[in-house]
Amino acid sequence: xxxxxxxxxxxxxxxxxxxxxxxxxxxxxxxxxxxxxxxxxxxxxxxxxxxxxxxxxxxxxxxxxxxxxxxxxxxxxxxxxxxxxxxxxxxxxxxxxxxxxxxxxxxxxxxxxxxxxxxxxxxxxxxxxxxxxxxxxxxxxxxxxxxxxxxxxxxxxxxxxxxxxxxxxxxxxxxxxxxxxxxxxxxxxxxxxxxxxxxxxxxxxxxxxxxxxxxxxxxxxxxxx
Numbered sequence: 001x002x003x004x005x006x007x008x009x010x011x012x013x014x015x016x017x018x019x020x021x022x023x024x025x026x027x028x029x030x031x032x033x034x035x036x037x038x039x040x041x042x043x044x045x046x047x048x049x050x051x052x053x054x055x056x057x058x059x060x061x062x063x064x065x066x067x068x069x070x071x072x073x074x075x076x077x078x079x080x081x082x083x084x085x086x087x088x089x090x091x092x093x094x095x096x097x098x099x100x101x102x103x104x105x106x107x108x109x110x111x112x113x114x115x116x117x118x119x120x121x122x123x124x125x126x127x128x129x130x131x132x133x134x135x136x137x138x139x140x141x142x143x144x145x146x147x148x149x150x151x152x153x154x155x156x157x158x159x160x161x162x163x164x165x166x167x168x169x170x171x172x173x174x175x176x177x178x179x180x181x182x183x184x185x186x187x188x189x190x191x192x193x194x195x196x197x198x199x200x201x202x203x204x205x206x207x208x209x210x211x212x213x214x215x216x217x218x219x220x221x222x223x224x225x
Contacts, residue, residue: 007049007216008154009050011049011153011155011156012051012156013053014159015053015054015159016158016170017056017161018040018102018103018161019056019057019099020101020103022092023103027093028089038105039186039213040159041107043184043213043216044107046217048216051112052110053111053113053114053115053148054102054113054160055115055166055170056093057092057118059093059094059119060121062121063118063121063124064086065087066088067090068090068091075089083137115143115144117131120134125142126168126170127170128142128170129170129174130173145177155179155181156174156179156181157183157184157211158174158181158184159188160187162190162191164195164196168199171208172206175208181207181208182209183208183211185200185212186213
């Protein structure tokens with residue numbers, strides 16, 4: 001008797017922040033970000049997932065996470081914001097700029113929903129499921145969790161940029177929301193790849209399952225997880 005396929009009809013693919021500003025040459029480049037465009041396109045077009053959703057960083061120019069809005073501060077410095085550590089980023093994915101566009105090399109017509117995040121100038125937002133802490137000390141929901149539940153989704157597969165920030169937070173918040181979660185390791189890249197082994201261990205300790213994309217295709221062919 002064949003085991004249940006890894007990608008079931010109750011699974012969704014979440015494609016995180018595949019935008020020009022995160023590509024080499026962009027405002028906040030992730031090394032190797034361009035290398036995963038083709039494989040993610042192939043996965044989106046493969047038919048493995050009946051439901052695909054995506055996120056899009058969409059900052060106002062006066063966003064609190066931009067170093068330029070903190071006099072005397074430089075990008076990649078860390079401050080305390082609302083009682084939590086906040087990385088200060090270079091201006092990136094500013095609303096209406098080409099760097100904030102969804103990457104032209106991906107088939108976005110296959111995405112049923114696009115979640116725009118970090119739209120509140122006072123609050124950063126890494127995760128597709130919940131925003132970062134706001135001035136009230138809360139992490140407001142984005143609404144994606146309710147959307148997935150309403151569609152009958154119980155399992156999510158996460159890929160995109162960057163592995164150590166928005167992908168990680170999305171995966172962690174998804175498991176906290178009750179979903180079974182896989183992170184497609186080879187369809188992500190990190191801002192700090194030197195910390196990848198520690199990151200992988202931490203994710204697995206949280207109950208997030210690590211998988212490579214070829215394992216998904218193999219599962220479809222063999223019917224095993």
